[in-house]
Amino acid sequence: METFYRVHWADCLPFSAEHAWSALWGATRVTPDGSRIECIACGGTGTADGTKYGDPCAECDGDKVTDAERGYSCYTNPTDLIAYFAHRGEPSDDDSVIVFEGRQVGAGSDGETLAVPTRVIETMTWSELRKRENR
Ligand SMILES: [Zn+2]
Structure with missing residues (x-):
C-alpha cells in the first residue's frame, strides 16, 4: 500500500473510494457521485x-457529457503537495488535508497522481501540515 496526500475541499462530497473521481478545475459534474462531467x-x-x-462533438459523440477520471488527484509526499498549492493558491483551513492509503490508478492532467483510497490515515488542516513540514 502506498501513502498519498490530498487537499480535500470543504464543498466536495465526503472523502471515500466511491466518490474518488477527478475533473479538471472548473468542470461541471452532472452525476451526484462526480463520475460524469459536462464535456469540456x-x-x-x-x-x-x-x-x-x-x-456531433468528437469528444463526447454528441452526449454532452464525458467520464471523469477515476481517482482523487493527490501527491505521494507532503513536499510536492505544498509546492503545488504554494504555486496555485493555498487552501483555507475549512478545507482538509487528508493522508490516506490507497492504490494509484493513473496520472492527472497536471502530472499529479490519481489514487483510490482504501483507508484514511489522518486528517489535518493546511496550517497543521505547513507547521509539521516546517515550511
Ligand atoms: Zn462534447
Whole structure:
C-alpha cells in the first residue's frame, strides 16, 4: 500500500473510494457521485462548433457529457503537495488535508497522481501540515 496526500475541499462530497473521481478545475459534474462531467471540448453543447445543428462533438459523440477520471488527484509526499498549492493558491483551513492509503490508478492532467483510497490515515488542516513540514 502506498501513502498519498490530498487537499480535500470543504464543498466536495465526503472523502471515500466511491466518490474518488477527478475533473479538471472548473468542470461541471452532472452525476451526484462526480463520475460524469459536462464535456469540456464542446462546453456541454454536444456539437463540434457549439451550435444547435452542428456536427456531433468528437469528444463526447454528441452526449454532452464525458467520464471523469477515476481517482482523487493527490501527491505521494507532503513536499510536492505544498509546492503545488504554494504555486496555485493555498487552501483555507475549512478545507482538509487528508493522508490516506490507497492504490494509484493513473496520472492527472497536471502530472499529479490519481489514487483510490482504501483507508484514511489522518486528517489535518493546511496550517497543521505547513507547521509539521516546517515550511
Ligand atoms: Zn462534447
